[in-house]
Amino acid sequence: MTKNETTTILMIRPARFGYNEQTADNNAFQRRSVESNDTIRFRAVQEFDAFVEKLRRHGIDVLVVQDSPEPHTPDSIFPNNWVSFHRDGSVVLYPMFAENRRLERKQEVLAVIKSRFLVRREIDFSVHEANGRFLEGTGSFVLDRENRLAYACRSPRTDEQLFRDFCEQLDYRAIIFDAVDRNGIAIYHTNVMMCIADRYVVINLEAIVSADLISVTESLQRSGKIIVSINHEQMAAFAGNMLQVKNKHGVHYLVMSSQAFGSLQPQQMNLLESFNPILHSPLHTIEQIGGGSARCMMAEVYLPLLADHC
Template sequence: MQHTSHLLMIQPVHFSFNAETAVNNSFQNKSDQANVQAKAREEFEQFITVLRAHDIDVTVVEDTPDPHTPDSIFPNNWISFHEDGSICLYPMFAINRRLERKPSVLTAIQQKFVIGHTNDFTSYEKDALFLEGTGSMVLDRDKKITYACLSPRTNQQVLDEYCKKMQYQGVSFVAVDEAGAPIYHTNVMMCVADDYVVICLDSIKDPNEQQLVKQSISNSGKIIIEIDFNQMNHFAGNMLQVHNTKGEKFLVMSSQAYHALTPKQVETIHSFNQIIHSDISTIETNGGGSARCMMAEIFLPLK
């Protein structure tokens, strides 16, 4: 199944601007706002409330103050969970983000779900080769396709290894922002749902690569909802489709992303599923990630 009703989210303890990730994340800006951690915690709690109000199951694990992990609120970069009972651990670009792989997270998951085996790709860190989970890759789980824009955080060799081990077909390409810099994570420029794909095609400058992506989406039976650079910059590509305990489908995004969409785009999305959004502007500004980055989908079997 493309979407799940179970999510892992990490409650921040010391959320802050991370200088180690800012070197290649153009979405990230250090704000002058006071009490960033307190505001991020408030936004996090409200986001959880909104999700649970729609009967979506969220496993919340509170981060630990030691070791210091300012980006722990974005767990989808270091771990993913799969229907066959496997988990994947990923090589991370920023040294302080590697510390997010804390045993307490897996302990909490194992209280509710069955983990069969682990696919550990973290050894690539010693060679400075990275693949940051479902940030680097946007998965079409139904069709077993991995979409990935190559960047300092998304390496082709590690991507090929992932696709081989997980039996996915890789579709890789180069995507850049308006300044021509590589987009750091694929999940800020595209979102794959069950019947549609939200994508900033303008970011794929090579005509052949753009056609490759469009053809792959078409062959998978999905329609394209195209967003522009301005919408992408407001995190309108950073969305995640989920369903609730009643089987109702939703597209989850930030309020900033929602307000960047046109009425026609909203209408098209609503023809497939409802929309959930919440204000996480402090997290977006300082962390350079949005709603999708905060949610790691859990496809593991329940205990």
């Protein structure tokens, strides 16, 4: 990171969180609940607020934007799918599979970002929705920003050519592969099966098809990453859906849900904690109903601060 770079996490506080019928077809992590919509919404907000409070208590800069009730966006709590922010001042907008998720691209959110950060250019891939082509941000792919590598598993939500176009425009090298869950179903988002940190990677190697396994592991090893392998059961507990963040004092934390933390074996936990402290927070309702976890809730803002360019 550069001297003046800030590490900010954008999070969207939900207004009408709930089970999204439009995403359920290819998100195997979603589960219905017999609880009322009001109960689900209340618990999701409770989990969100407690998560934000824990991050802030550890010196992590969290920018919270309150979602609006209308238009109804049940998955707005997962902003990393529709937008990403980059060190060169780029903001990238992405084409979303579900029609109601396209409504998450609210100008109010971008206005808050632009009031604090320098935006030099916007790259908008969302026009490809009209042709049924999708690329759902840092859900569809996982970035190794320091080594300029981008990893993506093919799925109905990750168009290979759009992914390669993204890599060309943002100067990444694309590593694309096939990965499936224990039932042989394509994993819908790469960030539920792998997390890339500064010195290590948490990844479900069981999920990667044999034809692609060597190329993925060799790329990770060449970039100097120590591989911390998880299995299908741990992936189902969102142990792949983690994010390493740096607080205001330069301390790295590995952030995950309490369910993910509880799925780790002692040797895995010890290894991860040898790199950095772990922060975890209960996200059960969000995980069950939304089919996403801690990483999905955090969109990293790597844009330059406006104050540094006044």
